[in-house]
Amino acid sequence: MKKKYIYFTSYMAGLVNGMIGSGGGIIALPMLYKILDNEKNAHNTVCFFVFPLSVISASICKKNIEFHVIFPICVGAFFGGVVGKILSNKIKLKYLKIFFSLIIIYIGIRGLI
């Protein structure tokens, strides 16, 4: 039963990552909390898990974007990720997380209407 749950969750994480472009990590994270020995490694291990999924998805995806648009975003993403990781080790912003969750819900509702 546990193996079926793990395989199903991995598949769903890949499916969501392929359809939406992100979010595989969000789905895989609760599963990783259960299967890893040390829960603190979960956030790091998720990157290992989602990385090949994103690579393959990006290679299959339809592409009509020019390099000069993607490159600055990728550079910003790299520095944002590094700074975000450093800050998250030092600052606990739980209320900020709730605030941004509400923003995401609002954006989602706006998209549906």
Added chain:
Amino acid sequence: MIAFLVGFVSFLLAGFGLGGGVLLIPLITFIFPLDQADAKYIALIAYLPAAIGVIISCILEKKTEFAKIVSIIPIGILGSVSGTVISNNIETAFLKKIYSLFLICVGIYMSLNTIFFIKKRQKRKF
């Protein structure tokens, strides 16, 4: 410059557990004249440098359990391929609706998760 800031802000929040491209896609569709499918591709590509940074630091600090996920990565790849093939063949408007629904679910999940986590910590203090 704007593109740099868009990437920076989105992945800054990702460091706090908000998910890599979750905020990136709405920001891109709002600021640039790109549609959902293009924004999705950008999010996938933009995740890679951020993930590489995390992976390198984890290998150096030895804070990851790679062995445990090796067996499930192929299944994830299978899901990823199916998801990409599906998204390549459906209309952009429908993809946007699926994404909006996903955002709502993620927002609710994250807010509930954080609220319950806060309550758990407060209970432990007493």
